[in-house]
Amino acid sequence: MPVAIITGASKGLGRALASALAARGWDLVVDARSAGPLEDAARELRGAGARVVALPGDVTDGGHRAALVAAAGELGGLDLLVNNASVLGAEPLVPLADHPLAGLRAALEANVVAPLGLTQETLPLLRISSYLSSYEGVAPFIGNDPYTGDAGNAMRYDPHPYIGNARNAGTSDSPPYVEVEDGPKGAKRTSVPAGGAILNISSDAAVEAYPTWGGYGSAKAALDQQSAVLAQEERGLRVWWVDPGDMRTDLYAAAVPDDDASGRPLPGTVVPGLLGLLDDRAPSGRYRVAAGVATPDGAGSR
Numbered sequence: 001m002p003v004a005i006i007t008g009a010s011k012g013l014g015r016a017l018a019s020a021l022a023a024r025g026w027d028l029v030v031d032a033r034s035a036g037p038l039e040d041a042a043r044e045l046r047g048a049g050a051r052v053v054a055l056p057g058d059v060t061d062g063g064h065r066a067a068l069v070a071a072a073g074e075l076g077g078l079d080l081l082v083n084n085a086s087v088l089g090a091e092p093l094v095p096l097a098d099h100p101l102a103g104l105r106a107a108l109e110a111n112v113v114a115p116l117g118l119t120q121e122t123l124p125l126l127r128i129s130s131y132l133s134s135y136e137g138v139a140p141f142i143g144n145d146p147y148t149g150d151a152g153n154a155m156r157y158d159p160h161p162y163i164g165n166a167r168n169a170g171t172s173d174s175p176p177y178v179e180v181e182d183g184p185k186g187a188k189r190t191s192v193p194a195g196g197a198i199l200n201i202s203s204d205a206a207v208e209a210y211p212t213w214g215g216y217g218s219a220k221a222a223l224d225q226q227s228a229v230l231a232q233e234e235r236g237l238r239v240w241w242v243d244p245g246d247m248r249t250d251l252y253a254a255a256v257p258d259d260d261a262s263g264r265p266l267p268g269t270v271v272p273g274l275l276g277l278l279d280d281r282a283p284s285g286r287y288r289v290a291a292g293v294a295t296p297d298g299a300g301s302r
Contacts, residue, residue: 001051002131003075005060005122008085010037011041011250013201013267017082020271022050024247029053029071031064031085045125051075053138059085059114069121077132079196080278081122083115086201089219091254093212104215111219115200116226122198126237129196170205197238199274200227202286204243207298216255231284239284240277244270 004021008014010032018028019182022045032171034040037055041052053071057064072078089107090099206224227241246252248264273289278280288297 001025001027002079003027003072003077004080004082005072005078006082007031010034010041012251013244013247013270015041015082016271017269017274018045020275022048027051027075029056029068029069029075031055033058059108062117065118065121068118072125077129078122078125079129080199081119082199083118083125084201086111086251087227088251088255089215090092092257093216093255095212096214099215107215107219108222112222112226119230120199123287126196132238136254147149155159195236197240202241202243238282240282241286241290242294246288
């Protein structure tokens with residue numbers, strides 16, 4: 001079964017995406033800072049037939065990140081990393097003149113440093129995933145769900161057919177990489193067409209100058225640039241950084257508590273766009289999701 005790590009999966013977009021992947025037969029490693037809501041989400045995901053490891057913790061904790069990666073290895077490998085967990089840095093948001101510096105540091109730690117730390121630890125597993133290279137023949141298009149028909153079906157897709165011991169996944173002394181002949185000096189890529197994917201949840205505040213969103217937006221802008229560079233360096237992977245658009249979430253309510261968010265879309269409406277990236281084996285790049293469809297947004301796509 002394909003395996004995903006999703007951070008911040010107890011509610012909002014993380015939980016909605018986890019539910020959709022579980023319904024498709026994915027196995028999941030999920031986390032959140034609050035144990036109770038996380039276990040509620042995990043119980044629901046297991047009800048869909050997925051193997052789920054729920055680990056409460058903070059992504060800024062290196063030990064917690066290592067535990068997430070180890071859990072994925074126990075499930076057989078890793079095909080998709082979703083860096084969804086975020087913090088605002090100030091609640092409610094305030095102008096930069098009043099923004100607490102400790103809050104900005106917290107936003108950078110959670111929204112930039114932690115995603116890179118988790119990415120670094122998951123790269124060995126993602127590089128040897130054969131999920132995207134095999135996906136076209138298994139699931140040609142969104143809506144055709146080959147994973148949910150029969151939990152005992154021996155023909156269900158195994159993205160890790162060559163991993164005999166999950167604990168040792170990614171630790172081979174013979175990494176499957178070759179030098180890129182026409183790429184930057186030292187650049188490498190896999191010798192197979194594609195590995196796994198990294199999905200970093202960004203924001204329109206990363207590229208638009210909204211008053212009071214300067215701290216959070218600057219952290220998301222840094223995540224965007226980090227994603228763009230990673231996409232250039234890891235040519236064997238898909239790296240997507242996605243602006244999901246306005247959503248009715250707890251994070252938005254905390255950011256702007258006086259705003260009436262009742263008219264904003266629910267997080268589940270964004271999920272078809274994210275699944276479309278997988279279904280289409282979309283090129284690495286920045287995407288914006290609107291009306292359930294992800295479209296390239298700006299430079300970086302390839």
